[in-house]
Amino acid sequence: MPLPARKKRNYLPLVLLVLALFPMFGSGYYNELIAKIMIMTIFAMSLDLLVGFTGLVSFGHAAFFGVAAYSVVLLSPKYDPANLWLVLPAAILTGAAVAFVVGLFVLRTKGIYFIMVTLAFAQMIYFVFHDTPLGGGSDGAFLNVKPELRIGETVLLDLNEPMQFYYVVLAFLVVAYVFLRVLLRSPLGHALAGIRSNEHRMLSLGFPVFLYKLAGFVTAGGIAGLAGFFSACQYGFVTPEILSWHQSGNVLLMVILGGMGTLNGAAIGAFAFVVLQEVFSALTKHWQLLMGAVIVTVVMVLPGGLSSLPKRLKGLLIGGGNRNG
């Protein structure tokens, strides 16, 4: 069964505690890095809903992430902070709405087609932002002032403050995680798992498979939109590159690297990817060469991703373990 098996030990509270306490010890640079990892975790989890839990290998997931990021910039006033209550839902809705339209087309296809069609649609959206003046063309656009949350005259939250930004991201990471957990245990989640293991059987059982897949696709698009919102806020600018196919490839890489079909795997993958990127780019300008070598090595010697590593080691040391992870 592709459903997440119940873990014997739950490290989640510990991880949360570390994340919550981290800014008290870490410097600004590392806080930013951890915030980036958390944003990428949200992004990777949203893709894992498709790849790991529904069996839909989407190679165009950056489109929803990027469109949402652009929506923040386009909806924000030039010199004043935007209202968080307005732009955050707007970004999520933009991601979901674009996913809805794209989903109508791409979900008509299967397997290998799906990979290519999602990539092609994402590229189409990339061209819209790259070639037209809509979002500043190939130069991108700046988010001069980050959104804030205010009631009357009091500012409750200000994303311009790195600390507040960090904790808002952490809070929404938890929200997204819990949401996906609940979703995966809901009838929809079980239906998606059913589609993953045998779509034809689900069809003949009378499930509206297309609608379920579309619901999954739109949800994933919305959560990717959440990640896109935070990404735009973190860097303060957007360029077409955030919806390029490299971005889609990277997030797919995170999911597979960490081990798909587990939300924790998405987090491990995001962590590994961002840290590797950081280490490699400190070493050389041609860091992608090293990244490529790591990817090729992982595929060749470690099918099942990093999260299968402990199990493999155990199997190797004790013997008789399930090496296939």
Add this chain to the structure above:
Amino acid sequence: MDFSTFLIQLLNSLQYGLLLFLVASGLTLIFGIMGIINLAHGSFYMMGAYMAFSLTSLSGNLLVAILVGIVLSVLIGFLLEWALFSRLYKRDHLDQVLLTYGLILIFEELRSLLVGDDVHGVPIPELLSASIQLSDTLNYPVYRLFMSAVCILLAIVMYWLIRYTRLGMMIRAGSSNREMVQALGINIDLIYRIVFGLGVTLAAFAGMLAAPVSSVYPGMGNQVLIICFVVVVIGGVGSVWGALVAALLIGLADTFGKVIAPDYAGLAVYVLMAAVLLWRPEGIFRRI
């Protein structure tokens, strides 16, 4: 648009479409026969173009460069199949996507390390540098006609190879039942290696052929790859005929799109794809 402009655009779209077909046929061959999805296919195209540039600057002759380039591409194809792809036939598409994505990064950076990030031009060989007069004011370059002719010739040779030769028969048999073919005493591993080498070489050759017309620049492989995906999606995965028809259609859409609405020409191809998907989700021609 007067008639001679129209004619020139038509010839251009034919030439572009045929070139796309050359790249896409390698992609669809590798998928249709070996079941491998190869995202690095565009990188082979880029590799070919850069080989044309480097080898031409070394030898001073594009035709020599192309001959040497073909030999190198075959070797690289064999090497990659032996070292990496041969271990992936039984794996999930996801692993193939990941591996070939890693290869794209490696190829792109190797290109940057070896040749740098500049845009280069490749001179058209003197023999083919003339142009043909179409009307009083318009000339058409011979090199582009040459490109089209070579692509048509290759398409015919490929068709003949797969349909009428013993090797083609083994390739077709291998695509439908690997185990059975192996049981008949045919070296299927070698057949697969040949097919992969052929696919790589087709892409690289297209890159070499295109180098004098499109110039040589970083990222050119990925651009072609995505258009090729559109070709394969429109034509139908694994269908060589489909690839031909779709490539010609895309050549038309792209070339005339650039004349009619230059700002939005990049989108024309995708609009075509979306329309075909609504009509036939599995492409115009389903499978071989």
